[in-house]
Amino acid sequence: MDPEPVPMTKARAVFALGLVGLLTGPLVGGVIPATLALLLARQSARQAYAAGGYLTGSAWIRRGRQLAWTGLVLAATALVAALIAGLLHLAAAPGGQDFAPGTD
Numbered sequence: 001m002d003p004e005p006v007p008m009t010k011a012r013a014v015f016a017l018g019l020v021g022l023l024t025g026p027l028v029g030g031v032i033p034a035t036l037a038l039l040l041a042r043q044s045a046r047q048a049y050a051a052g053g054y055l056t057g058s059a060w061i062r063r064g065r066q067l068a069w070t071g072l073v074l075a076a077t078a079l080v081a082a083l084i085a086g087l088l089h090l091a092a093a094p095g096g097q098d099f100a101p102g103t104d
Contacts, residue, residue, distance in 0.1 A: 003054055010044035011057025011064070018064035021071030026078045030071040037068035 014037050021034025041061050048055045 005054050005056050008044055008048060008055040008057035008061075010040055010047070011060035014041045014044060014064035015060045015067070016064075018067030018071065022067045022074070023071075025071035025074030028075045028078050031075045034068040034071040034075070037064050041065045041068070 017033045017037035017040065021030040021032075021037055024030035025034065041064055044061055045058070048058055048061070
């Protein structure tokens with residue numbers, strides 16, 4: 001007699017971490033939950049495959065993985081925008097020492 005399919009407990013955790021990664025991605029703090037979501041998604045997908053269809057929740061894993069990647073892209077975009085703004089700020093600032101005319 002075959003067991004009944006049961007929901008995977010890690011699937012909702014992957015989704016929740018991916019959502020947190022998406023929401024905090026523009027603040028660059030979303031990198032940590034998004035990375036954890038991707039690592040947990042890999043582990044839970046392996047478990048689901050090994051269970052032979054008796055663990056459900058692959059849709060939650062897929063959505064969580066998509067949210068995590070989106071959060072990582074938002075974090076990278078925010079980091080690049082901050083880097084460009086910093087470089088433009090440095091370029092506008094006067095640099096070096098000004099010497100009087102005729103000074104060697």
